[in-house]
Amino acid sequence: MHGLILKTLQVFLQDTYGTEIWARIAAAADLTAPGFEAMLNYPEEVFFRVLDAAGAVLNKPREAILEDVGTYLVSHPNSEGLRRLLRFGGVDFIEFLHSLDDLPDRARLVVADLVLPDLELRDLAQNRFHLRITGQLPGFGFALVGLLQAMADDYGALALLDLQEAGRDGQVIEITIVEAAYAEGRDFELAAAPAGGQA
Amino acid sequence: MSCFPDRMLHQICPMHAVLTPTGHIRQAGPTLHKIAPTPLAGARFLEIFDVYRPRAVDSMAQLLQTEGRKLHLRLRGGIRTPLKGILVSDGQGGAVINLSFGIAVVDAVRDYALTSTDFAPTDLAVEMLYLVEAKSAAMDASRSLNTRLQGAMVAAEERAYTDTLTGLRNRRALDVALDRLCRAGQPFALMHIDLDFFKQVNDTMGHAAGDQVLRTAARIMAEETRKDDIAARVGGDEFVIVFDALTSRTRLRDLAARMIARIEEPVAHDDRSCRISASIGIAISESEQPDAAQMLETADIALYAAKRAGRARFRFFSPDMLETSDTPALPAARA
CATH class of the missing domain: 3.30.70.270 (Reverse transcriptase/Diguanylate cyclase domain)
Structure with missing residues (x-):
């Protein structure tokens, strides 16, 4: 499994619960090194060991932890870089949803050996979508629900998300946008550094 | 020769300028208006923009001769952002010039606070900005890994058991x-x-x-x-x-x-x-x-x-x- 995924889980746990809790989780998961390297690869079972240990230490279901990871990736200041990369996908939440088809390819452009499941968005009706996830990446569906929910907040949209199993290696996230411009949303400027001129 | 109304250019080429036979700007795209330090309408194109390659382009006649070639320009005033461009003659003495930021797009987006709507949806500018940021993040991660590996190497050398000069134990x-x-x-x-x-x-x-x-x-x-x-x-x-x-x-x-x-x-x-x-x-x-x-x-x-x-x-x-x-x-x- 790509180190980036394990590193994400690690920094989420560290930033959210503190280094002491992370140390307890790492010990419970029987990790040899104190942390993961984003640029290296690890056996997949390590991911499950860390996730199980986190569930036990935090007394929280694994699904909830994974969803929180997705939310963390968008909303925590330490992962601002990723939020920006996601915001490049569109000017509003619906355009962003349509950019998700390209997400695995965009990810590969950045990290060549990071293989994400295929994503396919289908319009069901006005403001209702099905996002189909096809591929094997443990926990990806739950993390994606958390990430999409946080992105909806980021754009100021009010959206309801529901994850369902669909077939052998597939899942579907049902997305209902209750209101596209529900709240103000967070700023996003194309330039990484804040600019002086008019927006 | 023109079969389409000029206003169609606004959406497709937000950085275009339509020039009269006298070399004055008759129409300019919204993004070009945004970055120009002075009003564009009616201004002489070559007074706002400096064409520095090909050399010696000082008149409309010389400008028309560059048709089809890649132009290197920069704004004469303000931030003097470098631009790339191409001119197409309208066959009646006037011309259309389309401009782009080229590699300077990263700076331009910051300098002029541009947003995605300032670029045509077919323009790869936003994808390029995405790649620049993503590449920087990946490079940072890679550099920090290298730094840690170097530290580990030094530590491993210190833990080594061999005297490097003689090959005996240390x-x-x-x-x-x-x-x-x-x-x-x-x-x-x-x-x-x-x-x-x-x-x-x-x-x-x-x-x-x-x-x-x-x-x-x-x-x-x-x-x-x-x-x-x-x-x-x-x-x-x-x-x-x-x-x-x-x-x-x-x-x-x-x-x-x-x-x-x-x-x-x-x-x-x-x-x-x-x-x-x-x-x-x-x-x-x-x-x-x-x-x-x-x-x-x-x-x-x-x-x-x-x-x-x-x-x-x-x-x-x-x-x-x-x-x-x-x-x-x-x-x-x-x-």
């Missing part, structure tokens, strides 16, 4: 091996060897000669020891040899004498010969539970006695050395 390896022997309670002998006259060789013939002498001495020690013995270089010209399960004074005497004799053989270096010798102090483990530090110390005392006795000789440790360590009173033990 001080760390010796400590580990001594600890193991002492804990096992196995009898062993320890020689502390110090090269005599090494400093003179180093000072008068240079470090290269000194290194060669060290390597030669090390090779002799490696040859005179068995597989389970430990020969280590523990200082500049100091060595320690641990003889596993060997406590016979006769054999140790033979070994020490032979090593000194061999080390005294001249070493050729650049047509000159280097002559050194060695002093050796020998300690033999006595108790069931020998102490590593004490073994090293007693060998050191014996070495000191050998030095005091005139160098180029060996001494076994004896308890009376503790009282008379200041005087070279011990009988020579050289074979």
